[in-house]
Amino acid sequence: MENYGGYFKALRESKGMTLREVEKRTDVSNAYLSQLESGKIKQPSPLTLHKLSETYEVGYETLMEKVGYPVPERLSRKQEEDKGSIAYRVGSITNDEEVELLNYLKFMRSRKK
Structure with a gap:
């Protein structure tokens, strides 16, 4: 994915979290997270992606794939076959x-508060 910064920002915001809250949960600095979301970080480390995957409740393989790391095809395919996944329910979707x-999820959650 060319510009994955927007994806990371959307993940964070859909959880209703600030950069500071993510920093506290992951021990990844607020400044680094900001640069990641703005696209200034070109290749985040697998360790950082693992921490973010746990915090955002997104598959580690998904984040690895989004930033351009190779992911074995069987792992990528397994996510699509997971009956709880969006892809299973609505079909494949683009990054955009x-x-x-x-x-939209962020918007819906903000209305409930």
Whole structure:
């Protein structure tokens, strides 16, 4: 994915978290997270991606794939076959559609508060 910064920002916002809250949960600095979301970090480390995957409740393989790391095909395919996944329920979606869905989820959650 060329510009995955928007994806990371949408993930964070869909959870209703600030950069500081993510920093506290992951021990990844607020400044680094900001640079990641703005696209200034070109290749985050697998360790950072693992911490973020746990915090955002997204598959580690998904984040690895988003930033361009190779992921074995069987792991990528397994996510699509998971009956709880969006892809299983609505079919394949583009990266842009995924970001829009995350933004909509953020909006829906903000209305409930």
